[in-house]
Amino acid sequence: MSPTASTSTPTTPVPINERTVLALSNVTKSYPGTPPVHAIRGLDLDIRAGELVAIVGPSGSGKSTLLHVIGTLDRATSGTVSVAGYDVDDLNDKQLSSLRSRHIGFVFQQFFLLAGETALDNVADGLLYTGMALSHRRVLAKQALDQVGLAHRMSHEATKLSGGERQRVAIARALIGSPDIILADEPTGNLDSKSGEDVVRLIENLNADGTTIVVITHDHEIAARFPRRVSLLDGRIVEDTRLVETGGMQ
Amino acid sequence: MNVSLEPSRLAPADMMRASLIGLRTRRLRSILSGLGIVIGIAAMVGVLGLSESSKSDLLAQLDQLGTNMLRIEAGSGIGIGTGELPEDSTAMVSRVGPVEQVASISEVESSVYRTDLVPEGQTGGITVKAVDANLLATLQGQMASGIFLDEAASDLPVVVLGSVAAERLGVTDGAGGTVVWLGNEWFSVVGVMDTLDLSPDLDRAALVSYSTAEEFLDHDGVPSTIYVRSDPDDIDAVRSVLPATVNPENPDEVEVTRPSDALEAKEAADQAFTNLLLGLGAVALLVGGVGIANVMVISVLERRGEIGLRRALGATKGHISIQFLGESLILATLGGLGGVALGSAVTAAYAWSQGWDVLIPTVAVVGGLSAALIIGVVAGLYPAMRAARVSPTEALRTL
Ligand SMILES: Nc1ncnc2c1ncn2[C@@H]1O[C@H](COP(=O)(O)OP(=O)(O)O)[C@@H](O)[C@H]1O
Ligand SMILES: [Mg+2]
Numbered sequence: 001m002s003p004t005a006s007t008s009t010p011t012t013p014v015p016i017n018e019r020t021v022l023a024l025s026n027v028t029k030s031y032p033g034t035p036p037v038h039a040i041r042g043l044d045l046d047i048r049a050g051e052l053v054a055i056v057g058p059s060g061s062g063k064s065t066l067l068h069v070i071g072t073l074d075r076a077t078s079g080t081v082s083v084a085g086y087d088v089d090d091l092n093d094k095q096l097s098s099l100r101s102r103h104i105g106f107v108f109q110q111f112f113l114l115a116g117e118t119a120l121d122n123v124a125d126g127l128l129y130t131g132m133a134l135s136h137r138r139v140l141a142k143q144a145l146d147q148v149g150l151a152h153r154m155s156h157e158a159t160k161l162s163g164g165e166r167q168r169v170a171i172a173r174a175l176i177g178s179p180d181i182i183l184a185d186e187p188t189g190n191l192d193s194k195s196g197e198d199v200v201r202l203i204e205n206l207n208a209d210g211t212t213i214v215v216i217t218h219d220h221e222i223a224a225r226f227p228r229r230v231s232l233l234d235g236r237i238v239e240d241t242r243l244v245e246t247g248g249m250q
Numbered sequence: 251m252n253v254s255l256e257p258s259r260l261a262p263a264d265m266m267r268a269s270l271i272g273l274r275t276r277r278l279r280s281i282l283s284g285l286g287i288v289i290g291i292a293a294m295v296g297v298l299g300l301s302e303s304s305k306s307d308l309l310a311q312l313d314q315l316g317t318n319m320l321r322i323e324a325g326s327g328i329g330i331g332t333g334e335l336p337e338d339s340t341a342m343v344s345r346v347g348p349v350e351q352v353a354s355i356s357e358v359e360s361s362v363y364r365t366d367l368v369p370e371g372q373t374g375g376i377t378v379k380a381v382d383a384n385l386l387a388t389l390q391g392q393m394a395s396g397i398f399l400d401e402a403a404s405d406l407p408v409v410v411l412g413s414v415a416a417e418r419l420g421v422t423d424g425a426g427g428t429v430v431w432l433g434n435e436w437f438s439v440v441g442v443m444d445t446l447d448l449s450p451d452l453d454r455a456a457l458v459s460y461s462t463a464e465e466f467l468d469h470d471g472v473p474s475t476i477y478v479r480s481d482p483d484d485i486d487a488v489r490s491v492l493p494a495t496v497n498p499e500n501p502d503e504v505e506v507t508r509p510s511d512a513l514e515a516k517e518a519a520d521q522a523f524t525n526l527l528l529g530l531g532a533v534a535l536l537v538g539g540v541g542i543a544n545v546m547v548i549s550v551l552e553r554r555g556e557i558g559l560r561r562a563l564g565a566t567k568g569h570i571s572i573q574f575l576g577e578s579l580i581l582a583t584l585g586g587l588g589g590v591a592l593g594s595a596v597t598a599a600y601a602w603s604q605g606w607d608v609l610i611p612t613v614a615v616v617g618g619l620s621a622a623l624i625i626g627v628v629a630g631l632y633p634a635m636r637a638a639r640v641s642p643t644e645a646l647r648t649l
Contacts, residue, residue, distance in 0.1 A: 101564020
């Protein structure tokens with residue numbers, strides 16, 4: 001275990017890989033306008049395979065913008081972004097789509113499940129744009145639903161499930177195909193505290209199984225539980241701490 | 251460190267499924283938006299089908315009646331002629347080489363009534379004519395009941411009625427021995443003719459033989475109309491020599507017509523009406539296309555979240571536009587199929603009710619479906635482009 005460039009001694013509950021899945025270097029993002037909005041102002045961030053990272057900050061601090069840049073849904077104004085070993089600057093829009101289809105999973109506050117489809121098919125949609133046959137995707141979707149504990153809800157219409165279940169379906173959809181990184185934007189934002197707690201625990205379990213996850217939240221309580229916490233304010237990282245697990249490997 | 255990145259792909263079956271989502275989740279709206287296409291295509295298929303079916307009926311009719319019949323009449327213009335042909339016209343016409351059959355008709359100054367109690371003048375528009383015994387054969391007409399005037403009965407007080415005349419005189423069975431009051435005599439009805447498509451004036455006539463007319467009605471026997479059957483190959487030549495043959499001194503006073511031309515002219519008139527209806531169908535299609543485009547644009551706005559999600563799942567702009575284009579295409583195609591089915595059903599029902607052969611022209615079906623496809627593409631283009639241009643980040647921010 002070599003320490004990463006951070007403010008505290010790195011120790012995590014699960015071993016962190018050498019492999020960098022995400023590297024941002026001096027990234028800025030400005031929205032044109034008068035005056036222009038500088039949502040991200042010079043940001044460096046390295047995330048390695050197996051990490052569970054909370055990005056916290058007040059509303060308007062640039063969290064969603066950061067997630068969109070990391071997720072290649074939007075391009076940085078300047079600086080370099082590399083995801084899963086690909087330098088985003090080198091890729092055209094089609095290649096970015098491809099990168100998202102195979103290497104990045106998304107979870108949103110609003111779930112974004114497709115109405116009129118079963119939970120299974122919503123999860124199978126996670127690999128829709130890889131061109132994999134539906135039958136094959138359904139097999140993987142079943143495993144992913146199993147992982148989030150919703151195998152029994154497989155053939156229910158996804159949008160008719162409870163909020164917590166819907167978010168777990170969305171997490172399964174992000175999980176399917178084992179992407180290099182899962183990005184979650186306020187995944188508990190629309191949930192009651194009980195369901196929110198279930199979702200956070202699920203995220204922790206998935207990470208324990210080796211999945212790299214970045215969770216955006218304005219909830220400091222949740223952020224505090226995660227092994228690594230990156231605090232944003234006005235588009236800048238003001239704090240990047242790794243939890244020192246007492247009694248863990250030092 | 252970049253390894254090559256396989257492009258994102260959407261399997262054809264999945265493309266279809268994606269395009270069907272809008273239709274499955276917004277069923278009523280989809281049906282309503284496809285209705286314009288259904289009506290437009292149905293109108294076009296129906297119009298073409300009906301015109302084709304009626305045309306085939308007409309052709310069959312022409313085929314049966316023949317186009318080799320000519321009708322000779324005394325000219326009826328102002329200041330010309332007496333309304334009568336020269337007395338020996340029939341004999342003269344028979345001598346023309348290619349002429350195969352000749353039958354003449356002569357107007358009789360008399361009236362026919364159901365009984366002798368009917369006040370004079372109430373003829374119901376029924377005329378009395380003296381005719382040759384071979385008239386029915388020359389016209390290729392049929393008897394509805396009874397027999398035509400034959401040689402044997404040529405000087406007895408017997409009469410044959412046209413279909414309308416029979417109806418007006420209340421004669422249902424030509425063979426039933428009914429009597430009618432004709433001139434100042436009781437005449438036996440021996441037959442009722444079927445409708446004669448090439449000489450409708452005979453439908454409203456009571457026909458007697460020349461000798462009967464002479465004996466009982468004091469008729470002079472000068473013909474007013476002559477029907478001629480000619481060798482079909484020489485019909486034009488015959489037509490051109492007839493005026494001079496009939497009336498060598500005043501050929502201008504003789505009018506020669508071909509009755510089948512009237513049926514063809516009627517068909518041409520129908521064609522103009524068909525074109526008008528086709529135009530209306532095209533307008534309905536256009537409106538249907540605009541309806542689909544309108545519904546699709548609304549759908550794109552409503553489904554921004556879904557579009558954002560799909561982009562996050564790896565869809566390219568192309569995948570998004572194909573999905574919405576596909577949806578529009580499916581809507582229009584379903585509308586087209588529905589329209590073809592509806593139009594065919596209407597055609598079949600109407601043709602059946604008219605006793606025509608049902609003819610749904612392939613060009614209508616293929617043309618209707620192609621039109622639907624083209625409309626689907628055109629109507630879907632703009633919404634598809636709008637969908638592709640939806641910014642994923644903005645779409646995903648919306649709650
Ligand atoms: N499309 C945009 N155009 C202009 N300004 C934007 C746009 N998106 C976000 N912003 C601005 O960028 C800043 C950061 O927003 P955001 O990343 O959504 O923050 P957070 O998710 O932390 O609330 C805010 O000031 C916001 O108003
Ligand atoms: Mg946000």
